[in-house]
Amino acid sequence: MEADTVPKSWVNAARMRLPLPNGGTESLGSRIIELPQDPALATARDPKSAFIAYVPPGSVAKGEMLATTGGGKTISCTVCHGDGLKGFGNIPELAGQHPIYIARQLFGFKAGTSKSAAAQQMQKVAENLTTDDIVALAAYAASQAP
Numbered sequence: 733m734e735a736d737t738v739p740k741s742w743v744n745a746a747r748m749r750l751p752l753p754n755g756g757t758e759s760l761g762s763r764i765i766e767l768p769q770d771p772a773l774a775t776a777r778d779p780k781s782a783f784i785a786y787v788p789p790g791s792v793a794k795g796e797m798l799a800t801t802g803g804g805k806t807i808s809c810t811v812c813h814g815d816g817l818k819g820f821g822n823i824p825e826l827a828g829q830h831p832i833y834i835a836r837q838l839f840g841f842k843a844g845t846s847k848s849a850a851a852q853q854m855q856k857v858a859e860n861l862t863t864d865d866i867v868a869l870a871a872y873a874a875s876q877a878p
């Protein structure tokens with residue numbers, strides 16, 4: 733969900749991010765914040781508990797532009813990850829993936845944390861991406877039906 737402001741949140745002892753009780757709202761900025769729709773269900777580990785990933789306004793459209801054209805700073809993701817980012821051969825599916833996971837992977841490729849031949853293909857893709865680009869790509873990929 734694109735949003736300018738999000739509920740203020742905290743991370744509990746089980747490392748789950750939850751809205752602060754009576755905590756008000758804060759600016760989202762260039763972040764992805766993921767919160768349970770129902771904190772009581774989530775903390776009870778109810779498998780039907782749903783989560784909302786808040787992303788900055790305009791990020792899904794910007795991510796689509798970067799993913800399909802490369803936007804002059806990267807290679808089109810669909811060339812390797814397939815139409816709709818649904819994966820191709822042994823190249824992983826991105827559609828419907830957890831957006832924070834996608835962003836974390838992109839920061840890792842950019843920093844060169846893995847030296848495998850497969851990861852080196854992604855290092856070239858990620859080297860010129862800014863934080864805003866990574867957030868936008870993660871928002872777009874996560875918004876696509878798997």
Ligand code: HEC
Pocket residue numbers: 798799806807808809810811812813823824825826833834835837838846848850851853854857869
């Ligand atoms: C030249 C081919 C190529 C292009 C272009 C490419 N990727 Fe990849 N991508 C790969 C390969 C290969 C892997 C698997 C890397 C590994 O196993 O370490 C991968 C892995 C990933 C992963 C990790 C997925 C997971 O399940 O852990 C993400 C996220 C990702 N790519 C995002 C992107 C985005 C976003 C773009 C476009 C900006 C893009 N990729 C463009 C080849 C490509």
